């Protein structure tokens with residue numbers, strides 16, 4: 405345990421959050437010097453679980469991937485249990501929430517729309533790398549126009565036509581040799597596109613509407629830790645909004661997401677009010693590891709540091725997951741879990757490339773992404789404009805999915821690529837981190853791929 409002041413503070417928190425029955429839910433970190441759960445050490449202090457039982461506590465859940473248990477405990481017993489040398493920490497099961505929702509607006513879509521954020525981070529370039537042929541055709545198309553509209557002499561028209569023809573051929577040759585070159589992206593000819601095909605993304609959120617026409621094809625399952633059932637339906641809307649940004653399908657109607665063929669797994673850890681328990685987020689991360697997820701997007705946060713969540717995030721990172729979370733919407737400090745080193749903290753930008761006025765900022769921000777007036781899916785087959793860092797995070801998670809579908813598997817390398825390829829918006833580092841995420845630069849850029857690894 406930390407000094408006594410911390411314990412006192414803890415007791416105050418417990419005093420406030422304890423239920424009427426006088427018992428409270430805690431996360432217990434087990435371990436410590438010569439710890440063994442097998443047997444009680446002779447003439448030593450009792451094992452923490454034995455002492456927990458003796459004090460009238462009850463284990464609710466034992467995590468497999470970190471040495472932590474979720475327990476119900478009479479609040480008088482907390483101080484007693486905290487002095488057990490085999491208990492590394494004891495903390496209340498705190499609350500997380502989707503960052504405060506901001507104004508939303510219903511959308512009516514008549515044809516398939518490329519959302520501005522997907523366009524801004526050049527995900528569409530990764531989906532369909534420009535072949536360059538279109539550009540070379542322009543002079544060809546100008547030929548008849550020139551011929552029929554020109555008042556010059558036959559000879560001059562023939563001369564101009566010939567030079568246009570030559571220009572077309574030169575352009576065609578250049579484009580075939582070097583590929584098309586939008587600013588700062590160099591794409592070799594015959595580069596194939598990527599859409600996040602089959603990349604497993606866990607959305608730790610309020611669930612997902614599996615019947616939404618723009619999500620149905622990518623929904624692959626999940627779990628509801630709030631109601632303990634295998635149907636993580638969205639009774640809030642937030643999770644469905646996050647899902648659409650990440651992986652709305654390209655099907656000719658509605659919207660296109662950042663990774664339109666990524667597989668979505670809804671891990672419901674937030675209830676109908678978009679609030680949830682730290683213990684459920686930790687369960688969600690355990691599920692994500694066990695189910696072989698490659699990315700976990702956690703569009704949720706809390707200002708309170710939690711040792712259990714910190715250890716869960718570290719274990720998920722070690723298991724190879726790319727972890728992404730929003731900075732938060734309080735115009736304040738970066739929330740947890742985004743603030744943990746293993747998690748990519750994402751701030752939100754506007755269409756004018758400024759920091760969105762609501763976005764949190766600070767030294768923990770790793771990347772910026774579009775987060776204001778983002779068109780996305782909403783339960784009931786609907787569409788909405790949503791604002792918040794919650795919708796910036798899935799831009800980054802989607803870009804990671806595009807990288808994974810191109811064959812890059814190492815989460816350290818994926819993160820390094822995303823950060824090295826980010827576009828400097830000229831904002832302070834506290835606001836943009838490494839810069840605005842850019843999927844095309846991360847995949848096709850020249851200045852990258854040198855294998856510099858990020859080790860948080």
Ligand SMILES: [Ca+2]
Pocket residue numbers: 522523524525526527528529
């Ligand atoms: Ca673009």
Ligand SMILES: [Ca+2]
Pocket residue numbers: 628631633634635636637
């Ligand atoms: Ca359910």
Ligand SMILES: [Ca+2]
Pocket residue numbers: 516618652653654655656657658659660
């Ligand atoms: Ca669509």
Ligand SMILES: [Ca+2]
Pocket residue numbers: 742743744745746747748749768770
């Ligand atoms: Ca971080």
